[in-house]
Amino acid sequence: MLRTHTCGELSLGHVNQDVVLCGWVQRVRDKGGMIWLDLRDRYGITQLLFEEGKTPANVLETARSLGREFVISAKGAVIERLAKNDKIATGDIEIRVAELTILNPAKLPPFLIEDETDGGDDIRMKYRYLDLRRNVVRKNLQLRHQVARYTRAYLDNLNFIEVETPVLIKSTPEGARDFVVPSRMNPGEFYALPQSPQTFKQLLMVAGFDRYYQIVKCFRDEDLRADRQPEFTQIDCEMSFVTQEDVLNTFEGMIRELFSKVKGIDLPEVPRVTYADAMRLYGSDKPDTRFEMQFVELKGDDRDLTSGKGFGVFDDAGLVVGINASGCAGYTRKQVDELTDWIKRPQIGAKGLVYVRYNADGSIKSSVDKFYSEEELKKWVEAFDAKPGDLLLILSGQGDKTRKQLNELRLEIGSRLGLRNPDEYRALWVIDFPLLEFGEEENRWFAMHHPFTSPKPEDVDLLDKNLGQVRANAYDMVINGVEVGGGSVRIFEKELQRKMFEILGFSAEEAQEQFGFLMNAFEFGAPPHAGIAFGFDRLCSIFGGADSIRDFIAFPKNNSGRDVMIDSPSAISDAQLKELAIKVAETAQ
Amino acid sequence: MLRTHTCGELSLGHVNQDVVLCGWVQRVRDKGGMIWLDLRDRYGITQLLFEEGKTPANVLETARSLGREFVISAKGAVIERLAKNDKIATGDIEIRVAELTILNPAKLPPFLIEDETDGGDDIRMKYRYLDLRRNVVRKNLQLRHQVARYTRAYLDNLNFIEVETPVLIKSTPEGARDFVVPSRMNPGEFYALPQSPQTFKQLLMVAGFDRYYQIVKCFRDEDLRADRQPEFTQIDCEMSFVTQEDVLNTFEGMIRELFSKVKGIDLPEVPRVTYADAMRLYGSDKPDTRFEMQFVELKGDDRDLTSGKGFGVFDDAGLVVGINASGCAGYTRKQVDELTDWIKRPQIGAKGLVYVRYNADGSIKSSVDKFYSEEELKKWVEAFDAKPGDLLLILSGQGDKTRKQLNELRLEIGSRLGLRNPDEYRALWVIDFPLLEFGEEENRWFAMHHPFTSPKPEDVDLLDKNLGQVRANAYDMVINGVEVGGGSVRIFEKELQRKMFEILGFSAEEAQEQFGFLMNAFEFGAPPHAGIAFGFDRLCSIFGGADSIRDFIAFPKNNSGRDVMIDSPSAISDAQLKELAIKVAETAQ
Structure with missing residues (x-):
């Protein structure tokens, strides 16, 4: 090895040892005849010391020629540091350098290789190999590796076999758009890249494999969003001779194990809600259950507390439904108006927002006082199980649409009230x-x-x-309002x-x-069989507390499906096209 | 679960327990009012017992309706078996069945689901899901899973990080033919599938990842042979701040660990030979070193024991080189003639074969006695360090070509002498x-x-x-004459x-x-960096003692690149072609 130790492992126990370290120049301070250099590698940072009069002149000269991100090798003795640095693991020591070699110089990077960088998205994608040097980015990928390790350990332990299924398969009309691959040996014919190994894992069950899994790349040629990539990774699983209950228990166990191992969190038992209830109580099949704030219907299948009082909007509505923004009775008129504007934006498209303020003094004030008596509003307040100080926010209209709008409002209020803590985790099974x-x-x-x-x-x-x-017999696992996995009992x-x-x-x-x-x-x-697949990129982003899955993919593509670092996709040669028996359509030339 | 136990776990300790088993009907014997049924799953075989008079009539009737490969569920008591079966783990017990359910009937399979099947290659590929039911095939894939597990454990333990690199990359002119993927979002442009993650793993080193690995699918659009597949799997690795020596030691350690864990074999230290020596001593850069039989040159750079005696063939040859088929002096004339014919076949193309018999009585007989005295032949015998009873087989001609021919002969003789035992393993590094x-x-x-x-x-x-x-600074690892991995120190x-x-x-x-x-x-x-990649399919086939990698791939393609089970590749719709802005060339229509 070109080094005796990494930059993350030396401590007082090594003092007086001669060591060789290799790494990147993170920072150099040159002051009063002393040079301190932070040398960085994947494992940490170690301080190198150069001192006029003590350090050989040629070494000092080389040290003064170094720039940020130079790759160097330094040999010297470990010494105790006078000014200890508690922030790094090697903060008790430094290296008095006797020999210094520049292994490779570096041009000035186009952005700062620091946790807080000055580089924009585009430049960091183009120089992804530099962005990956930043601790925060590298740690995401280390986390990803850990999630994969613990996933495999859990499934291996339960007798699941990882089986690789083919990447060159057959295009099928159902589902999303396929990426296709022209076959040279079978001119005019195409392979497709798998959107999932669905049929293959079912065939493995027919083959008697009993328990299968695979952490596997899948492909969908869809228009991209921030949280979608043309290639993504799944934890793909299938079991034989099981019921839905067995699958839910097995994979609830997996998720809880991952939370325990990766996050040190003891995730409570995962509650179950039917799709129908999820839509009724949250207006979403992936509710964020870090906070309650369930929907309450004032007018619906079970009751009608709103009709016939002259308020046409509610009289005409199929559904009148709201949430209790608990403790928000103090919201100013301006705040409520702003919420009303927010929910009327085209992306959400509500017609309006009715509020009922249940004041701390027990009085009730609403935007529909004209139509409803305090007596009637009291019944609403009771329906919501509201307490003085609460604020009811009510939407009305056609059922499905109104529930979706109220879902948005619920999430927004949850965020504003700080009820969606990224360090808190609530998982949920949505079934039926x-x-x-x-x-x-x-x-x-x-x-x-x-x-x-x-x-x-x-x-x-x-x-x-x-x-x-x-x-x-289909089920999704939802964590903090994000669908992380889903599956079903299969037809057999x-x-x-x-x-x-x-x-x-x-x-x-x-x-x-x-x-x-x-x-x-x-x-x-x-055999009877059932399975599930988890979005691995998404799962990692949840464990990492980030919104975008891109941060957890080493070399992601941008929203146009381009890898701007390698400049792909690109034109291919006429000879290649000819060999593959295809032509580029005139429209694309 | 639909079962309480698998078909591989019941033993005398379970006697009198009521159990439910699920599985496939392997075999039914119906004799003298007794029915014995072998029920199979991935974990083993358990015998079910039905008995007239004791078993409920409807259960008996159902049992008699079963055919091979029916999927059933059977409930009953575990009882001790009178006639024990040592061959299976559950041979001490059987199940007296009280309830029997047909979960799914089965048509008669097109070939026998037994270790020794009557199905030819084509039919087994078409019904691969049935072929995978056979123990011998399924065990290959279980072995594959184990090899992957131990590989990951070894590398994880050495601080390697598994990082997924992209599958949709850029076509490059160097190397084998790329599979390409038309981009819908970037009309007229194409992704390519990676032949290896070479550049990405090097970029990960530039990014400071220090130690990377990935068990990863790679793709080459080459004409296929028995041991080649258009998609194959690599153990892909890269390290920073290392020399060639470090890579060799690290991965020699991995291979030895795999032999120990997977095969229970303590593989000795792996010797190293330079490319030049491998070619000189074996005529191959992947010699099978399970046996010695190194080349001996009678005429070459260092000496000439053959020229000037009137034998024009040797006089004109650049190289006269042979092997010692030790103990084969007793070969009959017919046997030697047959070897001569074998090596003159067009696939090998030697012009002829000269032999020297060193008889047990010390006399020497050769096919060139006309030209060389016993004195001269004695010198040859000494050059070969031959003992009485040995047979020298000698080729001549242009250097490289002759060495290649002699390599073929050496392997053939090795096989005939039983020196290439599939249960014996010799690994070798070929370097330089x-x-x-x-x-x-x-x-x-x-x-x-x-x-x-x-x-x-x-x-x-x-x-x-x-x-x-x-x-x-490039190196290959060769096991039993098969190249299983290769790599190099990289330019940085x-x-x-x-x-x-x-x-x-x-x-x-x-x-x-x-x-x-x-x-x-x-x-x-x-940073300075170096790496290696192992052919994972090939490595598994070596551990499994089989010649073809296909046996270790769940769903392989045939020599035309077709998956005959799913009938892929196939035509795609005009709508798909249009969306992708490509056309199929007239020649292929």
């Missing part, structure tokens, strides 16, 4: 998803999860009666799978052509 | 590879390893004088890298366009 959802535009039914998801046995009859009411009988494709508008021929291999496999003894 | 090799056809120099490999410091001067003589200085591209025929612009990001990175403080 609808099997199907109707695409108005396409005028057909779509699988809400995917076409391999099993209806709940008690709902199978509804497949012939009311498709919208069929519930699936050919006839039901055939019927499912029929419902989704496949002709018998199309179904056979696209998924015949799976339906055929079901005829040779397929 | 040439940096460059000349492509006669293209009339230019190619990097023997890749363009990022560093010349040996003492040979750098030769870059301006004699390119063919420059040795690289921009100027040397630039020069290397120049030697390889890149213009300055081309080098900058293709690899500018890496050369630029070298200007910002790149």
Whole structure:
């Protein structure tokens, strides 16, 4: 090795030892004939000392020629430091340098290699290898490695086998857009990159593998957002001879183990809520349950505390629903108006906001005092189980739309009240998803999860009666309002799978052509099976307390799907195109 | 869970317990009112017992309706078995079945799901999910999982970080053919799938990650052979601030650890041989060192024991070289003739074979007695250090070609003499590879390893004088004659890298366009670094004692790059082509 130690391991126990360290020049202070140099590597920072009169002249000269990010090798004796530095692990010692070698000089980096950098997003993406030098970024990837390690350890221990499934597979019409790969050996034909190893993991169950997992790259050619990447990583799992209950328990165990090992947090048991309840109580299938603030309906299926008092907005609404912003009765008129403007923005699109102030003195003041008596408003306050000092915020309109708007308002109020602490974690299982959802535009039914998801046995009859009411044995895990994983019990009988494709508008021929291999496999003894997949990038970002998954990917792509560091994608040669038997369309030339 | 136990865990300790097992029907014997059923899952086989008079009639009836590979659930009591079966772990017990459920019936499989199957390659590939049910195949993949686990454990323990590098990267002209992926968001442009994460792992070193690894899919669009797949898996590694010696020691340690953990074998220290010596002594840069049988030159650089005696073939040859087939003096004339025919086949192409029999009685008989006296042949025998009973097999001709032919002969003789025992393992480092090799056809120099490999410091001067003589700090690990891994110390200085591209025929612009990001990175403080990659599929096949890597890949492709199970690649829709701004060339339609 070119070094005897790393920059993170020397302490008082090493004093008087001769050592060789290698690393990058983080900082140099040259003052009064003394030079202090912070030498950095992945493991830490160690201070090098040079002193006029004591350090050889040529070494001093070399030291004075160093710039930031030079790569050097320094040999010298470990000595006790006079001014200790508590902030770093090696703060008790420094190295009196006797020999110094420049292994590679460095141009001045285009931004500061510090935790707080002056580089913008674009420049840091272009010089990603420099951005990765920053502790904060490197630590994200070290965290990612730890999450993967503990995930594997947990699953290995439960007899799961990691099996690699192919990356060059077949394009299928269902789901998101595929990336495709022209085949040179089969001209005119294409592979597709997998959106998930779904069918392969099911085939592994048919093959009797019993418990499978894989931490695996998947690909979706979708328009990108901040939290989406064309290639992403999944923790992909499948089990045989299990019920939904077994899958929930197994993977709740995994998530709790990860919280314990990675964060040192003892995550409580993960509560379960049905999709229907999640929508009713939070207006979202991924509610943030770090805080309660559940929806209360003033007018809905169960009751009507608002109609017939002359307030047309509520009279015409299918749903009148609100939240209790507890302790906010003191909000000024300005604050409430500002909230009203916020919720009327086009992104949310509410028509207006009704408030009821339950003042600390017990009096009630609302924006609809004109229509409702204090007596009537008291009933509202009771419905909300509100206490003096609370503020009720109420929306009305068509059911689904209003719930979605109120979900936004709930999250906003939660944030304003500091109820969404990034260091606090609440996980939740959302279960009993609808099997199907109707695409108005396409005028057909779509699988809400995917076409391999099993209806709940008690709902199978509804497949012939009311498709919208069929519930699936499907489940999502939500942490702090973010969907981190989801899965389902699978169909394992050919006839039901055939019927499912029929419902989704496949002709018998199309179904056979696209998924015949799976339906055929079901005829040779397929076991009952179920599975789940976690978004690994997202999970890491949750553990790391960051919003963007990009911070947890070594070499991410930008919103146009470009890697600006290597400048990809790019044109390829005519010879390559010819060999692959494809042409670039004129429109793109 | 649908079961209380697996089919591999019940023993006498469970007698009298009520259990539920799930699995596949392996075999049914129905005789004299008794039915014995072997129930199989991944974990083993358990015998189920049904008995007329004791077993409920409906259960008996169901049992009699079962066929091979039906998936069933059976509930009953564990009882001690009268006739124990030593061959299976559960051989002391059986289950007296009280309840029996058919979870899924099965059609008769197209081939036997047994260790010895009657299915040919094609049918087993098409029904790969059935082939994977066979113990022998499934165990290969379980072994693969174990190799991955121990690899990760070893590297994690040495502070290597697993970092995922991108799959959608940039096409580069050097090396094998790329698979490409048209970009919808960047019409007319393409990603490429990585042949290896080479440049990314080097950038991770520039980023200060110090020690990186990844078990990662790589892609090469090459014409396929039995041991090649378009997608394959690598153990990819890189280290900073190290010399070649450190890499060899680190990964020799890994391989020895794997042998110890996976095979229970204490692999001896791995010897090293230079490329030059490997070619001289074995005629191959991946010699099988399970047996000696090194080449002996009768005419070469150091001596000439053959010229001037009237044997024109040897007189005209640049090299006369042979091996000692120890103990084979008893080979009949027919056997030697057959060997001669074997080596004259077009695949090998030798002109002929000269033999020298050193008989047990000390007499010498050769096929060139006409030209060489016993005295002269004695000298040959001495050169080979042969003993009575040995047989010398000698080839002659142009140096490189003759060595390659003799390598084939050496391996063949080794096989015939039983010296290539698949249960015996000999690893070897081959070092000091040439940096460059000349492509006669293209009339230019190619990097023997890749363009990022560093010349040996003492040979750098030769870059301006004699390119063919420059040795690289490159190394391969060879086990039993198979190259399982290779790597090199990398260039980390921009100027040397630039020069290397120049030697390889890149213009300055081309080098900058293709690899500018890496050369630029070298200007910002790149550390000295080196790395290695192991062929993971190949390594697993070595541990599994099989010749083909296909047996260690869950869903391999055939020699035309097709997955015959899912029927991929396939045509894609016109809509997809249009969205991707590409067309299929007329020639392929």
